[in-house]
Amino acid sequence: RAGLPIAAPCDGPIDVSFEFFPPKTDKMQESLWTCIRRLAPLRPKFVSVTYGAGGTTRERTHETVVDIRRKTDLEPAAHLTCVGATREEVDAVARHYWEAGIRHIVALRGDAPEGAGGYGPHPGGYAYAADLVAGLKKVADFEVSVAAYPETHPEAQSPDADVENLKRKVDAGATRAISQYFFNPEDFLRFRDRVRAAGITVPLVPGILPVTNFATVCKFSAACGAGIPPWMHGLFDGLDEDPETRKLIAATLAIETCRALAAEGVGEFHFYTLNRADLTYAICHVLGVRARAAAAATPAAV
Numbered sequence: 001r002a003g004l005p006i007a008a009p010c011d012g013p014i015d016v017s018f019e020f021f022p023p024k025t026d027k028m029q030e031s032l033w034t035c036i037r038r039l040a041p042l043r044p045k046f047v048s049v050t051y052g053a054g055g056t057t058r059e060r061t062h063e064t065v066v067d068i069r070r071k072t073d074l075e076p077a078a079h080l081t082c083v084g085a086t087r088e089e090v091d092a093v094a095r096h097y098w099e100a101g102i103r104h105i106v107a108l109r110g111d112a113p114e115g116a117g118g119y120g121p122h123p124g125g126y127a128y129a130a131d132l133v134a135g136l137k138k139v140a141d142f143e144v145s146v147a148a149y150p151e152t153h154p155e156a157q158s159p160d161a162d163v164e165n166l167k168r169k170v171d172a173g174a175t176r177a178i179s180q181y182f183f184n185p186e187d188f189l190r191f192r193d194r195v196r197a198a199g200i201t202v203p204l205v206p207g208i209l210p211v212t213n214f215a216t217v218c219k220f221s222a223a224c225g226a227g228i229p230p231w232m233h234g235l236f237d238g239l240d241e242d243p244e245t246r247k248l249i250a251a252t253l254a255i256e257t258c259r260a261l262a263a264e265g266v267g268e269f270h271f272y273t274l275n276r277a278d279l280t281y282a283i284c285h286v287l288g289v290r291a292r293a294a295a296a297a298t299p300a301a302v
Ligand code: FAD
Pocket: 049, 050, 051, 052, 053, 054, 079, 080, 081, 106, 107, 108, 109, 110, 111, 127, 128, 129, 130, 146, 147, 148, 153, 154, 155, 156, 157, 161, 162, 165, 169, 178, 179, 180, 181, 207, 224
């Protein structure tokens, strides 16, 4: 990675999308909208809103997605999972989205709620994301994105079985795969090779998580199929009480990752914003993604 040029060298413009989570309180609602207002001028391809574990945010996700549709010219996508609901219930949620003008769903299996002892399909529910994709396509002609795992989903029988599962999701109608976050660009690139070798041709978009709270990411990562490379511990060592420095490091790391991927021809990035705009905005700026008024500007030096 050391020899990379300073500016993002990807041919052509870079597309981005932003992921938010539905706010729980008025204050969180305010931060979400501050974040949306800051990022909207970057003209993302779409913005998506997550669905709480176990379907716990069904109403809040719906409200947020529909609010974005009504109040902005952004293209909102609703995350939807199979957890804790029958097929009919999930189909009804999807139909409501369609009626509200939402045309893009990020279709996921989801995870069991904490303490439930692992995932099990709901009786009468969609068992896996591939089943959900097929079900959604019967409800309406949604654009459907799905999840992909550069380091393999933790419950997969094998890395190959996980890629076969991605193929099933695409064969069922998904037209984009968004990756779980990762910290070694090589993991994503090797995964892309395996995905292409399996005959999957839809865009494979890297999910970028700018890490501001390293301790939380460590706790979360093992369970979700993302490894923390040993060098990262050293990088954040001694900074538990120093959020300012952590933020600078987080920006540098994510920028390096994105530039390494752009150098390998990756032209689309999905950002896990955690409803905060600053890091994502800075990374987009380095990638040459600019507010519309300044769209002709060239990528800046880091
Ligand atoms: P699937 O594609 O169904 O795969 C799940 C596992 O089952 C894999 O190990 C797969 O290999 C295996 N599998 C699939 N089919 C079969 C089969 N027939 N037989 C045996 N094994 C099989 N979670 C939420 O709760 N809400 C969200 O909003 C959310 N958003 C996300 C967004 C992105 C971009 C990503 C990457 C993840 C997101 N998640 C979300 C997390 C996701 O729900 C979990 O990672 C979940 O454990 C797997 O979901 P999936 O859609 O990848 O499942």
